[in-house]
Amino acid sequence: MSESSDAESGIAPQSLRVPTNVSSRSRRLDGAFGHFADLVQTISNQDAITRYKTEEADNGIPIGDLTDTGQFRDAEGRTILSWEAGDKENPYNWPLWRKNVILLTTMLAVSNSTMGSALPSMAIPFIAREWGITSQIQLVLPISAYLVGYVCGPMIWGPLSEHIGRRNLSIGSFFMLTVWTLACALAPNWPALLIFRFFAGASGSAPIAIVTGIFADIYDDSVVRGRAMAWFMATTVFGPLFAPIISGFCSTSIGWRWSFWVGLMSAGATLVLVCFLPETYAPVLLSRRAAKIRKADPTVQVYSATELDPHDFRQLVTRVLTRPIRMLLTELIVTATCLYLSLVYAIFYMSFQAFPIIFQNVYGLSPGVTGLCYLPIGAGALLSLPVFFSYDYVLLNAKARGAEWAQKEEFRRVPLATLGGPLFVVSLFWLGWSARSNVPFVVPMLAGIPFGAGFMLIFMALLNYITDAYEIFAASANAAASSCRSVFAVILPLATRSMFARLGINGACSLLGGLSLVMCVIPFIFIWKGEEIRARSKFCLALREQKLEMEQRNTKLRSRRMSKAGDRERVSETKESV
Known part of the structure; x- marks a missing residue:
């Protein structure tokens, strides 16, 4: 039969006809993907609604009967405890000195964590010589094993901190980091060292996942929170920069194990401070207050909203622990941010393989002096801080003037990444x-200045951006970003030595620079289309709707409380006159 007769008879031509089995398979796949998308959306909506209901209750704005004490009662007559105006136990109202102590403690905690990631960097040749390791791929594993822990840990620590609180997880995980660092110092063989490094990474990843949530707990002002994040991010860079210096000088003089002994001393001293870290998660604090009231008077029925919300294992698995994965798979903002940060982060960890190739093989520097070549990266990271704070000042002035661009969400942080991206690209071509x-x-060493500045500006801008976008789920969004970039940091460094051997230093650095150039368009796209992307984000939309409803109910609550206060005042005046 000809094509024309096929067409006339309403039958598709043979060349265009889709086999029945292929068509049905395609429909089944479309149906499966559609069902999966609906399921994910349902879970995300429930997640947002449940979390904001708890947030409303914690702030005294649930739907219910207002009591004389300003609290609410549910349908069963139980009083739901909430923060009162100006409550000193509310983390938002804590004094500035206490918030600064928390900031300093978290900075020290994360610097120990990130220092641990690169602690054996300059010691690897000495470790390999002791145990007869010759495989080039295995030489990367002491750092990669730690970063595999960075992949797994945040997916648990981040969402779990939004379920049971910050303090106990922070102390427990940091204590385990200290224990596993001790184990690395005493490792009897190569496999044991790699296992200990994995568990050290899994424990040490907790600050990266939890601290953004702590900042969201104690800073209600996004500007102040952003500045705290900037200082925190700066310390995440300095940890890995000190590590090569420590291992470079220790390994050539007193032995490679002393690299871990020094790390243990630092972690032990920091652990003392971490043990004094207070709980900052409002639902946990209110639950403790309610439990204390019930203990003092067993007859009262006072509960926090979290206590009345059922916490079962099914909810923990389906809603809490899957939250970072759902964000990574369904939220374009999180996905694009993770891809860009992952490449930048992986290149940073590739430098621990690349710097010895460049500065030891080409220039003949010792391991200790090669470690010092990382210091310009730290200088660049410090230079990014005044840029960050200056932009904050410009933005605040523009908002005060009523400038239209300053009112857009994307202009709060993202422009810093549009500066950091090109700086990062330039640094790679400069080095190569x-x-x-x-x-x-000294010339290639100074490439570390734009490298460090670009790295920091990219991270400060984009991590703050997703923190502001996802607010109460900031820890989960950052956990997704942390795990994703750690995957890249595990995989790409495995190819560093072979890539530099085949392409040469200039070719390898140019390849990485080219990839960074492609990725650096992402912040520009966020500025151009970010508002539309957030408008299409069902997770952001659900959060925004719940937040708007909470604010509207809060307005009604204020008027009701003012009305009750006015009624009590009139009754009091009447009694006095009588």
């Missing part, structure tokens, strides 16, 4: 094309 024997080693 200046690293040659006839050029002083």
Whole structure:
């Protein structure tokens, strides 16, 4: 039969006809994906509604009967405890000095965590020599095993901190980091060292996942929270920069195990401070207050909203622990941010393989001096801080003037990444094309300044952006970002030595620079289309709707409380006149 007769008879031509089994398979796949998308959306909506109901109750704005004490009663007559105006136990109302102590403690905790990631960097040749390790891939494993722990840990610590609180997880995980660092110092063989490194990474990843949630707990002002995040992010860079210096000088003088002994001393001293870290998660604090009231008077029925919300294992698995994965798979903002941060983060960890190739092989520097070559990266990271604070000042002035651009969410943080991205790209081409024997080693070393500045600006901008976008689920969004970038940081460094051997220093750095150039368009897209992306984000939409409803009920609550207060005042005046 010809094509024309096929067409006339209403039958698709043979060349265009889709086999029945393929068509039905396609429909089944579409149906499966549609069902999965609906399921994910249902869970996300329930997640947002449940969390904001708890938030409303904690702030005294649930739907219910207002009592004379300003609290609410549910249908069963139980009093639901909430924060009162100006409540000193509310983390938002804590004094500035206490918040600064928390900030300093979290900075020290994360610096120990990130220092641990690169602690054996310059010691690996000495470790390999002791145990006869010759495989080039295995030489990367002491760092990669730690980063595999960074992949697994945040997916548990982040959402779990939004379920049971911050303090106990912070102390327990940091204590285990200290224990596993001790185990690395005493490791009897290569496999044991790798296992201990994995558990150290899984424990040490907790601050990266939890601290953003702590900042959301204690800072209600996004500007102040952003500045705290900037200081916190700066310390995440300095940890890995100190590690090569420590391992470089220890390994050549007193032995590679002393790299871990020094890390243990630092972690032990910090653990003392971490043990004094207070609980900052409002639902947990209110639950403790309610339990204390019931203990003092067993007849009262006072509960926090969290206590009345059922917490079962099914909810923990389906809603809480899957939250970072759902965000990563369904939220374009989280996905794009994770991809960009993952590449930048992986390149940073590739430098622990690349710097010895450049500064030891080309320039003949010792491991200790090669470790010092990382210091310009730290200088660049410090230079990014005044840029961050200056932009904050410009933005606040623009808002005060009523500038239209300053009112847009994307302009709060993202422009910093549009500056950091090109700086990062320039640094890679600078490093690759200046690293040659006839050029002083200081020249490629100084490429670390734009590298560190670009790295920090990208991270500060995008992590703050997703923190502001997902607010009460900031820890889960950051857990997704942390785990995703750690996957890249595990995989890409495995190819570093072979890539530099095949492409040369200039070719390898140019390849990484080119990939970074492609990725650095992401912040520009956020500025251009970010509002539309957030408008199409069902998770952001659910959060926004719940927040709006909470604010509307809060307005009604204020008027009801003012009305009751006015009634009590009139009754009091009447009694006095009588």
